[in-house]
Amino acid sequence: MTDHATRPAGARHPLRLAPVVVAAVALTGCGPDLDTPEGTTRAFVDAMAERDWAGACELLSHDLVHRSMDGNSQYCPAYLERRHQDTDRYRTLEVQGEASATEEGHRLRVAPEDAPDRTEEVVVVEESGRLVLLRYPGRDTATR
Numbered sequence: 237m238t239d240h241a242t243r244p245a246g247a248r249h250p251l252r253l254a255p256v257v258v259a260a261v262a263l264t265g266c267g268p269d270l271d272t273p274e275g276t277t278r279a280f281v282d283a284m285a286e287r288d289w290a291g292a293c294e295l296l297s298h299d300l301v302h303r304s305m306d307g308n309s310q311y312c313p314a315y316l317e318r319r320h321q322d323t324d325r326y327r328t329l330e331v332q333g334e335a336s337a338t339e340e341g342h343r344l345r346v347a348p349e350d351a352p353d354r355t356e357e358v359v360v361v362e363e364s365g366r367l368v369l370l371r372y373p374g375r376d377t378a379t380r
Contacts, residue, residue, distance in 0.1 A: 273335035273342035273360035276367040281346065284374070285326035289313035297363055297370040320374060329373060335360065346373045 268282070269275035276295060283291035293301065293312035305311045320326075328348045332355060335342035341361035347354050359371040 270367060273344055273358075273367060274331045276360050276369065277331055277344060277346060277358050277373075280369055280372060281326050281329045281331075284316070284320060284323055285329075287317070287323055289316045292316055295369055296372065297361055297368045299363075300370055300372075325374065341370055342367075 268278035270279060280292055280295040283289075283295065290313050293309070293316065296312065298309070301309045301312050305315055325348065328350060329346045330349045330352075332345040332347050332352065335344040341359045344358050344360070345355040346358055347356070356373045356376075357371060358369060358373055360367050361370045362368075
Protein backbone atom coordinates (compact mmCIF):
# COMPACT_ATOMS: atom_id res chain seq x y z
CA MET A 237 0.00 0.00 0.00
CA THR A 238 1.31 3.47 -0.77
CA ASP A 239 1.93 6.16 1.82
CA HIS A 240 -0.87 8.44 0.64
CA ALA A 241 -3.44 5.67 0.93
CA THR A 242 -2.80 5.26 4.67
CA ARG A 243 -2.94 8.96 5.52
CA PRO A 244 -6.29 10.36 6.64
CA ALA A 245 -8.16 12.34 3.99
CA GLY A 246 -7.13 15.98 3.97
CA ALA A 247 -3.79 15.35 5.73
CA ARG A 248 -0.85 17.26 4.33
CA HIS A 249 2.86 17.16 4.78
CA PRO A 250 3.72 20.26 6.84
CA LEU A 251 6.92 20.83 4.87
CA ARG A 252 4.99 21.00 1.58
CA LEU A 253 2.84 23.81 2.97
CA ALA A 254 5.77 25.74 4.45
CA PRO A 255 6.66 27.62 1.22
CA VAL A 256 3.03 28.68 0.78
CA VAL A 257 2.83 29.96 4.36
CA VAL A 258 6.15 31.78 4.01
CA ALA A 259 4.99 33.42 0.77
CA ALA A 260 1.69 34.49 2.33
CA VAL A 261 3.45 36.01 5.33
CA ALA A 262 5.94 37.77 3.07
CA LEU A 263 3.13 39.35 1.07
CA THR A 264 1.29 40.62 4.13
CA GLY A 265 1.84 44.35 4.42
CA CYS A 266 3.03 44.70 0.82
CA GLY A 267 1.41 47.15 -1.49
CA PRO A 268 0.43 50.79 -1.27
CA ASP A 269 -0.35 52.42 2.09
CA LEU A 270 -4.12 52.92 2.04
CA ASP A 271 -3.83 55.39 4.92
CA THR A 272 -2.34 58.02 2.60
CA PRO A 273 -3.89 59.75 -0.42
CA GLU A 274 -0.86 58.77 -2.50
CA GLY A 275 -1.12 55.10 -1.49
CA THR A 276 -4.87 54.98 -2.10
CA THR A 277 -4.36 56.49 -5.55
CA ARG A 278 -1.54 54.02 -6.30
CA ALA A 279 -3.76 51.10 -5.22
CA PHE A 280 -6.56 52.31 -7.53
CA VAL A 281 -4.18 52.71 -10.47
CA ASP A 282 -2.77 49.22 -9.83
CA ALA A 283 -6.27 47.70 -9.64
CA MET A 284 -7.27 49.35 -12.93
CA ALA A 285 -4.04 48.22 -14.61
CA GLU A 286 -4.77 44.65 -13.51
CA ARG A 287 -8.43 44.93 -14.56
CA ASP A 288 -9.45 44.24 -10.96
CA TRP A 289 -12.75 46.06 -11.33
CA ALA A 290 -14.13 45.09 -7.91
CA GLY A 291 -10.88 46.15 -6.24
CA ALA A 292 -10.96 49.50 -8.02
CA CYS A 293 -14.61 50.02 -7.01
CA GLU A 294 -13.69 49.48 -3.35
CA LEU A 295 -11.35 52.47 -3.64
CA LEU A 296 -13.95 54.83 -5.10
CA SER A 297 -16.09 57.21 -3.08
CA HIS A 298 -19.54 55.86 -2.26
CA ASP A 299 -21.04 59.16 -3.46
CA LEU A 300 -19.16 58.98 -6.77
CA VAL A 301 -20.22 55.40 -7.37
CA HIS A 302 -23.89 56.14 -6.66
CA ARG A 303 -23.92 59.24 -8.88
CA SER A 304 -22.18 57.41 -11.73
CA MET A 305 -24.22 54.20 -11.48
CA ASP A 306 -27.67 55.70 -11.02
CA GLY A 307 -27.72 54.84 -7.34
CA ASN A 308 -26.76 51.18 -7.68
CA SER A 309 -23.20 50.35 -6.66
CA GLN A 310 -23.49 46.68 -7.68
CA TYR A 311 -22.92 47.83 -11.28
CA CYS A 312 -19.60 49.49 -10.52
CA PRO A 313 -17.35 46.66 -11.79
CA ALA A 314 -19.32 46.38 -15.05
CA TYR A 315 -19.32 50.18 -15.40
CA LEU A 316 -15.54 50.42 -15.02
CA GLU A 317 -14.94 47.52 -17.39
CA ARG A 318 -17.22 48.98 -20.05
CA ARG A 319 -15.81 52.53 -19.74
CA HIS A 320 -12.13 51.58 -19.40
CA GLN A 321 -11.58 48.74 -21.85
CA ASP A 322 -8.02 49.86 -22.58
CA THR A 323 -6.19 49.76 -19.25
CA ASP A 324 -2.68 50.09 -20.67
CA ARG A 325 -2.57 53.78 -19.70
CA TYR A 326 -2.87 52.80 -16.02
CA ARG A 327 0.27 50.64 -16.19
CA THR A 328 2.50 53.71 -16.51
CA LEU A 329 0.70 56.22 -14.28
CA GLU A 330 2.81 57.64 -11.49
CA VAL A 331 1.75 59.78 -8.54
CA GLN A 332 3.41 63.19 -8.94
CA GLY A 333 4.58 64.56 -5.59
CA GLU A 334 2.51 64.72 -2.42
CA ALA A 335 -1.16 65.49 -1.93
CA SER A 336 -2.31 68.93 -0.81
CA ALA A 337 -5.27 69.28 1.56
CA THR A 338 -8.20 71.37 0.32
CA GLU A 339 -11.83 71.83 1.37
CA GLU A 340 -12.90 69.23 -1.20
CA GLY A 341 -10.29 66.69 -0.10
CA HIS A 342 -6.69 65.80 -0.83
CA ARG A 343 -5.67 66.82 -4.32
CA LEU A 344 -2.81 65.20 -6.15
CA ARG A 345 -1.68 64.65 -9.69
CA VAL A 346 -0.82 61.56 -11.68
CA ALA A 347 0.89 61.34 -15.05
CA PRO A 348 2.36 58.68 -17.32
CA GLU A 349 5.97 58.03 -16.34
CA ASP A 350 7.10 58.80 -19.89
CA ALA A 351 5.03 62.04 -20.12
CA PRO A 352 5.09 63.81 -16.73
CA ASP A 353 3.62 66.95 -18.30
CA ARG A 354 0.31 65.16 -19.10
CA THR A 355 -1.09 65.27 -15.58
CA GLU A 356 -4.57 64.48 -14.32
CA GLU A 357 -5.97 65.61 -11.01
CA VAL A 358 -7.16 63.11 -8.44
CA VAL A 359 -9.21 63.97 -5.36
CA VAL A 360 -9.07 61.66 -2.35
CA VAL A 361 -11.55 62.07 0.53
CA GLU A 362 -12.16 60.35 3.84
CA GLU A 363 -15.37 58.37 3.91
CA SER A 364 -16.42 56.14 6.81
CA GLY A 365 -12.92 56.29 8.27
CA ARG A 366 -11.01 55.34 5.10
CA LEU A 367 -9.55 57.15 2.13
CA VAL A 368 -11.30 56.78 -1.23
CA LEU A 369 -11.17 58.53 -4.59
CA LEU A 370 -13.76 61.18 -5.35
CA ARG A 371 -12.15 61.97 -8.71
CA TYR A 372 -10.11 59.28 -10.39
CA PRO A 373 -7.63 59.29 -13.28
CA GLY A 374 -9.16 58.47 -16.65
CA ARG A 375 -12.73 59.33 -15.69
CA ASP A 376 -12.93 62.32 -18.02
CA THR A 377 -11.53 60.39 -20.98
CA ALA A 378 -13.48 57.16 -20.41
CA THR A 379 -15.41 55.56 -23.26
CA ARG A 380 -19.03 56.66 -23.19
